[in-house]
Amino acid sequence: MPLPDDFLPLIDIPEPLKAPLARIHERLVEALAQADNLADMTGRESPLEDWQGLCVSRREQLARVLAISEFVAETLVRYPEWLFHLDANGELDATPDAENLRGWLEERLESAEDEAAMQAAIRRFRRARMVGIVWRDLTRPEGIDMWATTAALSRLAETCLDVALGWLERFLEPRWGRPGLRRDGSEQRLVVLGMGKLGAGELNLSSDIDLIFAFPENGETEGGRKSLAHQEYFTKLGQRLIGALDAVTADGFAFRVDMRLRPLGDGGPLVGSFSSLAGYYQDQGREWERYAMLKARPVAGDLGAGAELLASLRPFVYRRYLDFGAIESLRELKAMINREVRRKGMEGNIKLGPGGIREVEFVVQAFQLIRGGRDTELQVTSLKTALERLPELGLLPIEVVEELTPDYAFLRDLEHALQALEDRQTQSLPDDHLDRERVALALDMEDWPALMARLDEVRARVRQHFDAVIADPEEEVAEASQESIGGIAMEQWRALWRGELEEEEVAELLEEADFDDPAAAARRLHGLYHSRQVQGMQRIGFERLEALMPMLLDAVVDSDMPDKSLERVLPLIEAVLRRTAYLALLRENPDALGHLMTLCSASPWIAEQLARYPILLDELLTPETLYTPADKTLLADELRQTLARLPEDDEEAQLEALRVFKHAQVLHVAASDIAGTRHLMKVSDYLTYIAEVILEAVLAMAWKHLTRKHGFPELADGGRADIEPAFLVVGYGKLGGIELGYGSDLDLVFIHDGATQGSTDGKRPLDNGVFFTRLGQRIIHLLTAVTPAGTLYEVDMRLRPSGNSGLLVSSLTAFADYQRRDAWTWEHQALVRARVVAGHPRLAEGFHTIRSEILGRKRETGVLRDEVVKMRHKMRDHLGGKSKEGEFDLKHDPGGMVDIEFLCQYAVLAMGEETPELLQWSDNMRILETLEATERLPAQECQRLRDAYLALRSAAHRAALTREPSRGSKDTFQHHRRVVIETWQRLLEPPTS
Numbered sequence: 001m002p003l004p005d006d007f008l009p010l011i012d013i014p015e016p017l018k019a020p021l022a023r024i025h026e027r028l029v030e031a032l033a034q035a036d037n038l039a040d041m042t043g044r045e046s047p048l049e050d051w052q053g054l055c056v057s058r059r060e061q062l063a064r065v066l067a068i069s070e071f072v073a074e075t076l077v078r079y080p081e082w083l084f085h086l087d088a089n090g091e092l093d094a095t096p097d098a099e100n101l102r103g104w105l106e107e108r109l110e111s112a113e114d115e116a117a118m119q120a121a122i123r124r125f126r127r128a129r130m131v132g133i134v135w136r137d138l139t140r141p142e143g144i145d146m147w148a149t150t151a152a153l154s155r156l157a158e159t160c161l162d163v164a165l166g167w168l169e170r171f172l173e174p175r176w177g178r179p180g181l182r183r184d185g186s187e188q189r190l191v192v193l194g195m196g197k198l199g200a201g202e203l204n205l206s207s208d209i210d211l212i213f214a215f216p217e218n219g220e221t222e223g224g225r226k227s228l229a230h231q232e233y234f235t236k237l238g239q240r241l242i243g244a245l246d247a248v249t250a251d252g253f254a255f256r257v258d259m260r261l262r263p264l265g266d267g268g269p270l271v272g273s274f275s276s277l278a279g280y281y282q283d284q285g286r287e288w289e290r291y292a293m294l295k296a297r298p299v300a301g302d303l304g305a306g307a308e309l310l311a312s313l314r315p316f317v318y319r320r321y322l323d324f325g326a327i328e329s330l331r332e333l334k335a336m337i338n339r340e341v342r343r344k345g346m347e348g349n350i351k352l353g354p355g356g357i358r359e360v361e362f363v364v365q366a367f368q369l370i371r372g373g374r375d376t377e378l379q380v381t382s383l384k385t386a387l388e389r390l391p392e393l394g395l396l397p398i399e400v401v402e403e404l405t406p407d408y409a410f411l412r413d414l415e416h417a418l419q420a421l422e423d424r425q426t427q428s429l430p431d432d433h434l435d436r437e438r439v440a441l442a443l444d445m446e447d448w449p450a451l452m453a454r455l456d457e458v459r460a461r462v463r464q465h466f467d468a469v470i471a472d473p474e475e476e477v478a479e480a481s482q483e484s485i486g487g488i489a490m491e492q493w494r495a496l497w498r499g500e501l502e503e504e505e506v507a508e509l510l511e512e513a514d515f516d517d518p519a520a521a522a523r524r525l526h527g528l529y530h531s532r533q534v535q536g537m538q539r540i541g542f543e544r545l546e547a548l549m550p551m552l553l554d555a556v557v558d559s560d561m562p563d564k565s566l567e568r569v570l571p572l573i574e575a576v577l578r579r580t581a582y583l584a585l586l587r588e589n590p591d592a593l594g595h596l597m598t599l600c601s602a603s604p605w606i607a608e609q610l611a612r613y614p615i616l617l618d619e620l621l622t623p624e625t626l627y628t629p630a631d632k633t634l635l636a637d638e639l640r641q642t643l644a645r646l647p648e649d650d651e652e653a654q655l656e657a658l659r660v661f662k663h664a665q666v667l668h669v670a671a672s673d674i675a676g677t678r679h680l681m682k683v684s685d686y687l688t689y690i691a692e693v694i695l696e697a698v699l700a701m702a703w704k705h706l707t708r709k710h711g712f713p714e715l716a717d718g719g720r721a722d723i724e725p726a727f728l729v730v731g732y733g734k735l736g737g738i739e740l741g742y743g744s745d746l747d748l749v750f751i752h753d754g755a756t757q758g759s760t761d762g763k764r765p766l767d768n769g770v771f772f773t774r775l776g777q778r779i780i781h782l783l784t785a786v787t788p789a790g791t792l793y794e795v796d797m798r799l800r801p802s803g804n805s806g807l808l809v810s811s812l813t814a815f816a817d818y819q820r821r822d823a824w825t826w827e828h829q830a831l832v833r834a835r836v837v838a839g840h841p842r843l844a845e846g847f848h849t850i851r852s853e854i855l856g857r858k859r860e861t862g863v864l865r866d867e868v869v870k871m872r873h874k875m876r877d878h879l880g881g882k883s884k885e886g887e888f889d890l891k892h893d894p895g896g897m898v899d900i901e902f903l904c905q906y907a908v909l910a911m912g913e914e915t916p917e918l919l920q921w922s923d924n925m926r927i928l929e930t931l932e933a934t935e936r937l938p939a940q941e942c943q944r945l946r947d948a949y950l951a952l953r954s955a956a957h958r959a960a961l962t963r964e965p966s967r968g969s970k971d972t973f974q975h976h977r978r979v980v981i982e983t984w985q986r987l988l989e990p991p992t993s
Contacts, residue, residue, distance in 0.1 A: 016437050028076065047084060058087075058092075064139060064441070065134065068420060070421055071134065072135065072420075086132045091136075092135050093136070095155075098158075098159065101156065122245065123249065124251060126254040129156050130156075136148075147202070147384055149205075150197070150412070153203040164241060165189075167244075175224050176233055176236075179233060180219035188216050189215075189301045190237055190241070191298060192213060193212040194209065194296070195212060195296055197295075198299060199297040199299070202382065208258045208425065211259055211299075212259070212261060213262070213272075214272055217273060217274070230273070263281070274305075274308075274312065287326055288333065293317045294317060294372075317372075337358060349427050349428050349429075350411055359466035363396075363465055363469050367390060388405075404461075415427055421435055490550045490554060494550040499529060515566075516562075521562070533578075548584075568601070574611075585621075591620075591623070595623060595671075605960060605962070606961070613660075613789055615660055616663055640697075656787050656789055659789035659790055660789050661694070666687065684741070688740045703775065707760075710765060713758060714755040715753055716755050716811070720761060727751070728836055728839035730834055730847065732799045732831075733799070736833040736834045737923045739924075741957060745794040745795065748795055749799055751809070751847060752812070756768070776808045799830050826867070833923075834922060855912045868988065876894070890966045891952075895977030897956070900948065900949045900952075903987065904927040907937070907987075911931075918936075
């Protein structure tokens with residue numbers, strides 16, 4: 001039966017491609033005629049009728065694909081029946097799923113009796129699937145884009161690898177047996193890690209596949225004619241797996257395999273045990289290997305063991321926090337890329353040339369390498385996923401990502417078009433006129449010049465973003481490196497640091513830089529440079545210090561107080577000499593260095609915090625958050641996200657994250673305080689918010705820990721607790737009064753809602769009382785445990801019922817009974833400042849009811865006054881009267897903050913019955929406002945007390961930041977003290993002087 005002349009309608013394609021398409025048509029006609037003749041002779045089914053029955057839309061797709069891809073044309077001439085097999089499988093319109101792919105290949109390998117047959121089946125399978133992938137990529141049915149194409153290619157490679165490996169294991173088992181079991185009794189198989197684009201799941205049409213082979217444990221094979229050591233067995237198995245895909249046979253090859261990314265490259269063992277790989281990367285791993293391992297992913301063999309291996313290597317790949325130590329290596333890699341780009345002939349390479357595929361990948365992977373340890377969302381192998389997450393983490397503006405994403409897709413589409421021509425690995429633009437026409441058609445461009453114009457635009461944008469990544473800071477501050485403050489060149493600071501100047505030159509330079517005590521500054525610098533720590537540094541660390549110090553000295557001189565800034569910042573430099581990534585961080589971020597000087601010159605407390613916890617230097621990188629502390633909702637959300645990144649059972653990591661979070665957020669508050677962007681009351685609010693969200697998190701951690709072990713306790717109403725703790729954390733003192741300072745302890749009381757005689761319902765039940773006591777102990781442990789990031793808070797539990805002699809945790813009923821019957825007046829005073837800071841809302845309502853009842857009781861005024869005055873005298877005798885001449889203690893001396901607190905507490909206890917509005921608040925400012933609003937005290941007196949309290953608190957607050965005693969001048973605070981003393985005398989008694 002002849003083939004109709006209109007078999008291939010000449011669709012709208014460039015004129016030069018029509019003749020080649022016609023020749024392909026002729027060859028297909030010949031191939032189909034031969035197939036028809038063969039069918040007549042053998043009785044087999046002929047594909048001719050299927051070809052004649054192609055619908056118009058499918059013929060148009062076919063014409064387009066054949067006009068572009070010689071690979072598809074040659075394949076269909078050779079195997080004309082494949083088109084209809086692919087169509088029947090749905091492969092011309094949609095990507096087959098992994099299960100189908102695997103089933104198809106396993107079915108083909110069932111009849112393979114030797115490796116030659118296996119290799120032939122895999123190559124034919126791969127070629128058929130490639131026809132489908134190229135077809136979909138060039139015709140773009142619904143749901144197919146560049147990312148779908150790369151995912152399909154990756155899935156195909158993984159299927160070929162895994163099915164071939166399984167076939168080889170079964171084929172070789174009679175000869176060598178199976179690997180011995182692991183120590184835990186589980187089976188061992190080869191672990192195949194996909195690297196590069198295969199690991200990313202973003203393979204290109206004709207890509208090599210980069211692999212690393214590993215196996216869990218050493219041992220010997222069992223059950224075969226000959227036993228082999230695991231190292232030998234897995235090496236032989238790996239070699240045969242490579243041959244299964246890479247060997248060139250009559251059917252070509254399936255995938256070229258590249259093993260050079262393994263430890264020691266071509267000179268190293270083909271396969272390594274988990275322990276040998278871990279040892280290698282820990283002791284010898286280089287920065288480029290970290291860069292390569294970003295994309296490592298188990299793709300065949302034992303996927304679970306592969307995930308286990310990668311988890312063990314994660315600390316090598318991702319440093320725990322911001323890894324600015326990797327920047328120098330990345331900068332060297334970037335310089336290498338630039339050198340290659342400048343090489344003659346690279347302009348036509350869309351991967352390695354300027355603004356090419358590799359530069360987009362470098363932009364993304366640089367952020368992954370530097371930030372991935374802290375921003376664990378970046379610990380992904382997919383470039384697409386990582387790129388999408390960069391704006392969410394504030395690392396790249398959304399506008400940049402919105403440019404890079406389509407530009408990268410265009411470059412990869414162009415790469416696929418080039419490779420679809422002949423199924424050949426190339427990223428070079430063609431010189432041949434017909435190939436140029438084919439590529440332009442593949443990308444739906446009008447012609448080759450239009451394609452090149454679009455490519456030039458894309459490359460220019462990509463190159464711009466590539467240039468902006470990890471630019472050399474000395475390039476960014478080029479002017480400053482020539483002429484610094486007061487005309488002092490950066491080279492002079494470098495010479496000063498190295499001790500290359502004469503003593504007179506040093507004195508002259510430091511005087512010119514406005515140091516008040518040049519000799520002391522010179523001694524400090526000389527002492528650091530010649531210290532054992534500096535002289536014993538490794539080369540790379542010393543080089544980072546050498547690069548930083550001139551910039552640091554320049555920043556010191558730019559601060560308001562050079563002497564103090566230098567004195568305060570050098571201990572920080574000493575603290576990070578062994579963690580030189582922080583030296584790199586400051587060197588790489590001149591703005592961060594400026595913020596460091598601002599904070600250190602203003603507050604020795606901040607300088608000490610930074611020296612003690614250098615991880616806080618990371619916070620200097622984002623000034624928009626550094627000087628803008630988050631409100632409670634944002635804090636809770638950020639902490640939730642931080643903890644969600646960590647394994648729930650890794651309490652050590654969670655504790656470390658909590659402490660880093662706390663120190664970072666307190667630094668934000670202090671920075672905004674110093675910058676003058678926050679009122680004192682807001683500063684205390686923010687510090688209190690930080691404590692509250694941490695207490696909520698700690699309570700949740702402790703509750704989960706105990707309920708996992710012991711189950712849920714029985715409640716007072718006979719029910720069972722659930723995932724929400726039947727527990728309250730009540731804050732007293734500064735926490736309760738929303739007046740936390742930078743180093744404040746937490747005064748806490750714990751209350752539960754458990755049944756008196758009940759027990760938990762778990763496999764290891766506990767008596768309710770024991771359960772809640774352990775819960776309280778657990779909370780205290782989490783808050784006070786020492787980690788590398790210090791502790792969270794010091795905790796004071798002495799305000800609980802009966803103090804240190806009482807139970808650590810009380811039931812709500814017992815707490816109420818104690819307050820009603822046994823509590824002293826001073827304990828009711830303390831209750832004025834008490835409020836729930838974490839715990840169950842229903843239980844919190846019960847506490848508020850009891851608090852209002854106790855504080856609102858009718859009291860005999862004279863007795864109350866005597867008790868309050870007696871307690872005040874006792875405190876003053878113990879804590880006050882220690883000031884120098886002309887000074888007074890801001891808190892404890894007459895007219896100080898404690899007098900105002902006692903006045904507020906007395907007013908609530910004395911007037912609460914008649915003025916229930918007073919029972920609502922736990923902080924002094926709002927109690928004073930309520931006294932004014934209800935006219936229980938004169939408005940002018942209340943305003944003066946508020947002014948005095950704010951002035952005293954502000955001075956104490958500043959003293960804490962500057963590490964000075966909490967004292968003030970009697971002259972400065974004379975007016976405020978008089979207001980407080982007069983009110984005290986009027987309401988209570990004349991204070992003793």
